[in-house]
Amino acid sequence: xxxxxxxxxxxxxxxxxxxxxxxxxxxxxxxxxxxxxxxxxxxxxxxxxxxxxxxxxxxxxxxxxxxxxxxxxxxxxxxxxxxxxxxxxxxxxxxxxxxxxxxxxxxxxxxxxxxxxxxxxxxxxxxxxxxxxxxxxxxxxxxxxxxxxxxxxxxxxxxxxxxxxxxxxxxxxxxxxxxxxxxxxxxxxxxxxxxxxxxxxxxxxxxxxxxxxxxxxxxxxxxxxxxxxxxxxxxxxxxxxxxxxxxxxxxxxxxxxxxxxxxxxxxxxxxxxxxxxxxxxxxxxxxxxxxxxxxxxxxxxxxxxxxxxxxxxxxxxxxxxxxxxxxxxxxxxxxxxxxxxxxxxxxxxxxxxxxxxxxxxxxxxxxxxxxxxxxxxxxxxxxxxxxxxxxxxxxxxxxxxxxxxxxxxxxxxxxxxxxxxxxxxxxxxxxxxxxxxxxxxxxxxxxxxxxxxxxxxxxxxxxxxxxxxxxxxxxxxxxxxxxxxxxxxxxxxxxxxxxxxxxxxxxxxxxxxxxxxxxxxxxxxxxxxxxxxxxxxxxxxxxxxxxxxxxxxxxxxxxxxxxxxxxxxxxxxxxxxxxxxxxxxxxxxxxxxxxxxxxxxxxxxxxxxxx
Amino acid sequence: xxxxxxxxxxxxxxxxxxxxxxxxxxxxxxxxxxxxxxxxxxxxxxxxxxxxxxxxxxxxxxxxxxxxxxxxxxxxxxxxxxxxxxxxxxxxxxxxxxxxxxxxxxxxxxxxxxxxxxxxxxxxxxxxxxxxxxxxxxxxxxxxxxxxxxxxxxxxxxxxxxxxxxxxxxxxxxxxxxxxxxxxxxxxxxxxxxxxxxxxxxxxxxxxxxxxxxxxxxxxxxxxxxxxxxxxxxxxxxxxxxxxxxxxxxxxxxxxxxxxxxxxxxxxxxxxxxxxxxxxxxxxxxxxxxxxxxxxxxxxxxxxxxxxxxxxxxxxxxxxx
Numbered sequence: 001x002x003x004x005x006x007x008x009x010x011x012x013x014x015x016x017x018x019x020x021x022x023x024x025x026x027x028x029x030x031x032x033x034x035x036x037x038x039x040x041x042x043x044x045x046x047x048x049x050x051x052x053x054x055x056x057x058x059x060x061x062x063x064x065x066x067x068x069x070x071x072x073x074x075x076x077x078x079x080x081x082x083x084x085x086x087x088x089x090x091x092x093x094x095x096x097x098x099x100x101x102x103x104x105x106x107x108x109x110x111x112x113x114x115x116x117x118x119x120x121x122x123x124x125x126x127x128x129x130x131x132x133x134x135x136x137x138x139x140x141x142x143x144x145x146x147x148x149x150x151x152x153x154x155x156x157x158x159x160x161x162x163x164x165x166x167x168x169x170x171x172x173x174x175x176x177x178x179x180x181x182x183x184x185x186x187x188x189x190x191x192x193x194x195x196x197x198x199x200x201x202x203x204x205x206x207x208x209x210x211x212x213x214x215x216x217x218x219x220x221x222x223x224x225x226x227x228x229x230x231x232x233x234x235x236x237x238x239x240x241x242x243x244x245x246x247x248x249x250x251x252x253x254x255x256x257x258x259x260x261x262x263x264x265x266x267x268x269x270x271x272x273x274x275x276x277x278x279x280x281x282x283x284x285x286x287x288x289x290x291x292x293x294x295x296x297x298x299x300x301x302x303x304x305x306x307x308x309x310x311x312x313x314x315x316x317x318x319x320x321x322x323x324x325x326x327x328x329x330x331x332x333x334x335x336x337x338x339x340x341x342x343x344x345x346x347x348x349x350x351x352x353x354x355x356x357x358x359x360x361x362x363x364x365x366x367x368x369x370x371x372x373x374x375x376x377x378x379x380x381x382x383x384x385x386x387x388x389x390x391x392x393x394x395x396x397x398x399x400x401x402x403x404x405x406x407x408x409x410x411x412x413x414x415x416x417x418x419x420x421x422x423x424x425x426x427x428x429x430x431x432x433x434x435x436x437x438x439x440x441x442x443x444x445x446x447x448x449x450x451x452x453x454x455x456x457x458x459x460x461x462x463x464x465x466x467x468x469x470x471x472x473x474x475x476x477x478x479x480x481x482x483x484x485x486x487x488x489x490x491x492x493x494x495x496x497x498x499x500x501x502x503x504x505x506x507x508x509x510x511x512x513x514x515x516x517x518x519x520x521x522x523x524x525x526x527x528x529x530x531x532x533x534x535x536x537x538x539x540x541x542x543x544x545x546x547x548x549x550x551x552x553x554x555x556x557x558x559x560x561x562x563x564x565x566x567x568x569x570x571x572x573x574x575x576x577x578x579x580x581x582x583x584x585x586x587x588x589x590x591x592x593x594x595x596x597x598x599x600x601x602x603x604x605x606x607x608x609x610x611x
Numbered sequence: 612x613x614x615x616x617x618x619x620x621x622x623x624x625x626x627x628x629x630x631x632x633x634x635x636x637x638x639x640x641x642x643x644x645x646x647x648x649x650x651x652x653x654x655x656x657x658x659x660x661x662x663x664x665x666x667x668x669x670x671x672x673x674x675x676x677x678x679x680x681x682x683x684x685x686x687x688x689x690x691x692x693x694x695x696x697x698x699x700x701x702x703x704x705x706x707x708x709x710x711x712x713x714x715x716x717x718x719x720x721x722x723x724x725x726x727x728x729x730x731x732x733x734x735x736x737x738x739x740x741x742x743x744x745x746x747x748x749x750x751x752x753x754x755x756x757x758x759x760x761x762x763x764x765x766x767x768x769x770x771x772x773x774x775x776x777x778x779x780x781x782x783x784x785x786x787x788x789x790x791x792x793x794x795x796x797x798x799x800x801x802x803x804x805x806x807x808x809x810x811x812x813x814x815x816x817x818x819x820x821x822x823x824x825x826x827x828x829x830x831x832x833x834x835x836x837x838x839x840x841x842x843x844x845x846x847x848x849x850x851x852x853x854x855x856x857x858x859x860x861x862x863x864x865x866x867x868x869x870x871x872x873x874x875x876x877x878x879x880x881x882x883x884x885x886x887x888x889x890x891x892x893x894x895x896x897x898x899x900x901x902x903x904x905x906x907x908x909x910x911x912x913x914x915x916x917x918x919x920x921x922x923x924x925x926x927x928x929x930x931x932x
Contacts, residue, residue: 049890053650055702062652143662148652150659215666218702254703255890256882289877289886292767293783296775302782468893475648513648513655 036593036609042280044603045294046287047308053148055254056221057212058199059139060146064490065307067199068602072276073230073260073283075202078112078133078181079193081599082275083606085331087386089598090494092193093275096128096203096227100193107188107553110196114179118270121226121263122236124205128227130175132203137173138162139209140200145217149492152195157184190553194493197599203227211243222248229266229278229606233259258285279593279609298588304610305587305594305603315371318586330374331596333583334384335490336499337370339451339576340474340517344527344534345482346430347460352417353426354573358398360410360454363578369446376582378403382503382565383496384580386598389555391562397569410458425459436462437484439470447485475514478531487517488581490601496561500546504568507543518574540572616916623912630908631901632677638897639673646895650699667699680901695905696898698891705902708887713906715785716883719806719875720868722799726807727814728861732850734811735818740845742823750815757812765805766878773801783880802879806872810864814857821853828852855922862918863911870907 046065054060058070072083080095082088094100097112104111118128137156140147141163153159157172172184185192195201205225212220223238223246225231233251240246251259260283268278285307288294295314297303310318310328318328341348341357348354363378370376380396400406411424419428436451438444444466452462462483467473470486492498502508506521511530519532521541527533542564549560568574583601587594590610597604647663648655655663664670668679680696688694690704697704738750773779781797788795825831826849834844873885884903891899 049894051894053652060652143656143658146659146662146666148655148659151656221702255698255708255887287882288783288880289882289890290783290880293770293878293880296770297782300775469649469895472645472648476645510655510657512645512657512660513651 036277036279038279038281038609040280040590040610041282041284042305042591042605042608042610043284043286043303044305044307045297045303046285047291047294047306048289049287050254050258050285052221052254054146054221055218056224056252056258057146057218058202058204058224059136059220060148060218061199061221062148064600065602068597068600068605069258069260069285070199070202070228071197071600072228072597072605074224074226074228074232075199076118076227076271077197077199077202078114079197080275081197081597082272083595083597083599083604085596085598085604087389087598089596089604090334090386092197093272095197095271095275096133103188103192105184107190107551108185110183110185110192112181112183112196114181115270116179117267118227119265119267120203120205121228121231121265123238123240124208124225125265126205127178128203129178130181131178132205133181133201134170134173134175135206135209136201136204138170139204139217141170142213144214147200149198149200152198152492155185155187155189155192157186188551188553190551190557191493191495191497194495197493208240208246211246219248222252222254226263226266229263229268229271229276230260230283231263233261233282236264256287259283260285276606277593277609278606283605295586298586301588301590303588304590305585305608307602310371310584310586312371314586315374315584319374327587327589328374329585329587329594329596331583331585331598331601332384332386333376333490333581333601334387334494334598335488335581335601336379336382336384336577337488337579337581338379338382339578340484340487341574341576342480342482342534343518343520343539343572343574344522344532344536345434345480346534347417347419347426347428347434348482349535350417350419351571351573352413352415353419353431353460355398356410356414356417356426356458357455357460358573358576359400359413360405360407360458361576361578362405362450362454363403365404365450366447366578369443369450370579370581374582374584376580379577379580381569382575382577383499383561384491387491387494387496387499388562388565389558391559392565395566397566405454405457407457414458420459427459431459432461433463434460434482436464437470437473437481437486438464438466439486440466440468444470444485451485474517475510476512477509477514477519477527478511478533480533481517484517489515490581493599496558496565497546497550500542500549500561500564504542504572504574505546506541518572520568520572520574542568542572612920616920619916619919623909623916626912627905627908628681631680631905634901634904635673635677635680635897638900639676646699646897649895668696684905695902698899699894699896705898708899709884709902709906712883712887714787715881716869716872716876716885718788718795718799719802719872719881719883720865722803723806723810723868724861724865726803727810730807731811731814732818732857734815736822736845736850738815738819739822739826740841747819751819754812754815757808758816760808762805762809762874763878765808766802766875769801769805770878783878785881785883798879802875802881805879806868806875814860817857817860818853821856822849825849825852858921859918862914862921866911866914867907869910870903 051063052066053062056066076095078097079092079100082093092100096114096118098115101110101112114130120126120128139145140150141159158167158170161167162170174182208225209220232249234249238246238249262281291308294306294308298306318324341354343349367375381392385393400409414420414424415422419426419431421427438448448464455462473479474481474484502515504520509516509519509522509526509530521543522536522539524536527536545564549564552560585603592611593609595604595607647660647669650663651659668676683694690706695705734750738747741747774782780801781794784798786794786798831848834848870884870888873889876883876886888903
């Protein structure tokens with residue numbers, strides 16, 4: 001009996017072992033990359049609120065997250081991107097247009113030929129023509145319709161006259177046929193092609209959008225008519241027979257969710273798989289007020305992706321768990337975080353002090369507040385390296401050991417300052433209680449003590465005021481804020497003009513909503529206009545260099561921007577750049593294909609798939 | 612009584628009006644920068660900012676904006692009556708947002724209120740009757756825990772233990788009751804319990820203290836001497852007299868939770884009125900903020916009135932002229 005029992009037990013053990021080997025082999029093969037297939041719903045948890053700047057109306061929407069949805073899923077522009085990572089993701093490719101045109105007429109004329117067979121989605125469902133692109137441009141030019149980046153298109157002849165209401169049309173845009181649109185510029189503009197890939201230039205059907213003008217313009221965001229592979233759910237039920245009958249599409253509640261489904265009028269033959277694979281049947285974007293809940297749901301497979309910021313706890317979990325590591329996606333974000341120094345306010349009106357601050361700040365410490373090395377590489381100059389084709393990847397004019405700051409080097413720089421009595425410290429009264437505006441995010445709370453301590457090492461004592469929404473304070477020159485740790489700047493498209501024009505050109509200094517926080521190029525006349533006070537004479541300007549680079553194209557243009565970056569970092573020194581931000585995405589095990597869209601710095605929804 | 616109610620309603624209108632006026636004043640007098648820049652992109656032109664201010668009604672002084680709000684409130688606007696305008700950022704009607712989110716908050720409060728009232732009063736009664744026993748000490752220990760534990764911690768722990776580990780409950784989010792009672796209740800059970808715990812603790816302590824005081828009165832001794840059962844003594848004579856402060860507290864708690872269950876709504880992603888209030892404050896969305904504040908202020912004022920009227924029925928000594 002005992003022998004029989006032993007045999008039985010042994011047989012059972014062998015069977016169990018065999019079964020576990022089979023199961024393990026099965027799950028091992030299951031854990032290998034599954035072939036991406038069409039179908040399913042891609043579910044994204046979105047933290048807090050959509051944060052749209054113009055209620056999702058493409059004419060006025062200036063949020064990168066919104067651009068990802070437009071460019072990947074909803075809207076096609078004359079030219080676009082392949083929605084991939086890295087330098088390849090910043091290359092402009094044809095979209096509505098049959099090819100990317102080269103400028104003619106001395107760099108002043110761009111002629112686009114539209115492909116045929118591309119239609120608007122429901123409820124319009126008709127072929128897109130050149131007039132629809134023209135309508136979108138006119139809507140962008142009309143300030144009453146809320147366009148937020150028309151300044152990119154003032155180079156088009158007649159734009160300003162139309163925008164001012166002095167002309168009935170934009171003379172520099174013509175539509176000689178239904179499939180041809182011609183742009184005539186006032187000056188050569190080397191990055192004009194990039195500007196025509198912006199979502200606001202996507203065709204808009206006048207028969208719908210005419211109902212959304214002036215004060216109601218941004219309500220078009222509830223009924224955006226698709227020209228892409230997906231549409232807002234419910235658009236096929238929208239009644240466009242009259243303006244009064246148009247109701248918001250059911251698939252979009254601006255405060256809680258957005259659902260995109262396949263556009264039945266989309267013709268994949270007019271698109272390229274390199275640009276859009278369109279694998280899921282549906283995309284669900286749902287607001288979640290609890291960031292931890294989002295990551296829990298991604299981990300549990302109830303969500304596939306997230307629009308949020310992983311906490312240090314989440315990062316640690318994904319970085320230290322081998323089975324989770326490949327679910328944390330890290331990509332260069334084409335964004336620089338920096339401390340901004342106001343050139344009109346003591347002691348930062350002295351270049352020696354600005355250089356000393358660059359040499360004393362512990363950039364590695366600041367990066368730690370962002371989460372450490374996963375947050376991205378230390379920034380040593382203004383424009384992210386990929387945008388300058390890595391021409392400045394080894395350039396660090398304020399190099400210190402470990403990027404941790406150096407008291408010796410900082411004091412050496414400070415010695416030449418009028419605020420120092422030669423001991424390398426900032427001794428004057430102007431160096432004490434200098435106001436610094438900080439924000440109230442967790443990362444700001446981590447950075448502030450480091451900045452305060454570092455500045456104190458060279459005699460600058462900072463008085464910190466923390467404000468939720470600090471941008472609202474620092475973008476008003478009359479507040480005369482000497483220094484702020486809040487700013488970051490990301491590209492609008494992959495040309496350095498999107499940094500230099502808006503951050504350092506004197507023409508962009510505004511009384512409110514100013515982004516040239518350092519007031520580079522300020523003159524006494526501009527200072528009076530924007531009510532800035534302090535040292536308003538002798539402020540360095542880089543306007544000539546910016547204007548020169550803007551006229552160039554190709555590699556010459558990139559080299560010009562790289563040289564300007566160096567000039568600003570050494571002869572103007574308006575910033576202490578410290579971080580080239582990476583974008584981090586956490587995805588679930590349901591995701592069988594994932595890519596990163598370098599244009600929008602978000603998930604490339606055009607190239608994702610789920611089980 | 613009718614005259615009393617009419618007078619109180621008139622005062623309610625005045626109180627709500629004063630709250631709104633203060634809200635407008637604080638919103639505009641706080642140094643929060645130019646709101647229009649939040650909706651204007653990176654490098655707004657003065658013309659664009661002017662258009663945005665005009666669209667949002669920000670080109671009027673704050674007291675004019677307040678007056679316009681009052682006018683639209685009583686006369687209605689393009690989105691219906693009362694006219695609460697539309698949110699700055701979402702471009703949605705504030706009235707529709709509030710009416711669509713109010714059920715989430717009201718269901719949350721209703722379920723939690725039932726739980727805390729029943730459990731809190733019951734625990735308080737047991738604790739008072741079995742004074743200084745082990746039961747009493749455990750009950751008051753529970754009360755101390757409930758009062759001390761932060762709601763956000765309770766919420767996160769509840770989610771982790773019950774939903775994540777034990778698989779109990781629907782997790783976060785809200786399912787309307789029309790989509791299934793099971794799913795609706797499954798999503799609300801944890802928020803109900805978490806929200807109820809703090810209040811149950813307060814109510815347990817209050818009930819215990821009040822009941823102990825009442826049970827020491829002479830008329831209770833007389834009732835016992837007359838041979839009434841302990842059950843009758845406690846429930847018919849003791850508890851009724853102890854209820855007055857509990858009714859007051861209950862009314863105020865319900866009213867304040869209308870716009871105030873912010874932490875519970877955020878942790879459990881219920882996205883009700885409390886969440887709407889905090890989101891609109893952070894996004895400088897004045898119309899939505901004003902809409903929620905108005906609702907909350909009205910709720911507080913009305914509940915105060917309801918409580919005062921109930922007094923007259925609970926306590927025969929109270930009569931209103």
